[in-house]
Amino acid sequence: SSLIAVRDAQEAALSAGTGLAITIGGDCGVELAAIGHAASGGGELAVLWIDAHPDIHTAESSPSGAFHGMVVRSLLGEGVPELIPATPIVASRLILAGTRALDDAEQQFVEESGIRMLTPTGLTPAAVTAALGESGASALYIHVDLDVLDPAEFSGLTFPEPFGLTLAQLVEVIAAAKAALPLAGAGVTEFAPSSPDAAADDLGSILRIIGALAA
DSSP, X not given: OHHHHHHHHHHHHHHHOOSOOEEXXXXXXXXXXXXHHHHTTSSOEEEEEEOSSOOOOOTTTOSSXXXXXXXXXXXXXXXXXXXXXXXXXXXXXXXXXXXXXOOHHHHHHHHHHTOEEEOGGGOOHHHHHHHHHHHTXXXXXXXXXXXXXXXXXXXXXXXXXXXXXXXXXXXXXXXXHHHHSXXXXXXXXXXXXXXXXXXXXXXXXXXXXXHHHHO
16 A cells, blocks of 8 residues: 555656656655656657666565565566556566676566566677667666665665676766667666765765766
8 A cells, every 4th residue: 555655646746747757766666656657658668777686576476575676577567456557568678787686586587578688797888779779669768776886886775786887887878878769757766875974975976877867
């Protein structure tokens, strides 16, 4: 009921707005409404899911039971019926980018569904441009979970994963994606500083990411 209440309130806010919306989380669960709203606008939406984790569990496979690890599966039209958007996204237009921490059930689903995944070593502007071109999409949503960044670059993370992107790499990927397709929406999630002082250390990086999305 809490997830539905947040989704409904967020959908109302998005529907009342105009222009490009950049959703700031919270955790990745906020993308249920944000991507659902972007997908409902017509056209063929690609989702560039820039995240250390694919967030593609079901309630049955999830070790934690936390929805932020299931949101992509719901967006694909699987899971709790009340949380499936009216316009699910299509697996062939979902690109996992910078992803490097998958549970066994997630790995199996990605392989069986043919979802394209670009690991940090393969995540280049050229690779993103090619993947988006092959998707056949006409618009783009960019999701950024800050844990895609290497912990040495960004400290305010709940679930840090080693061997991630540099901030410069992330900004380059965002720019290439925006050049490939019109941006229909974006989200930045999972900022979890340990203290106000620690938050200040990371704010410059967040502002650069938001600037890259909004430019």
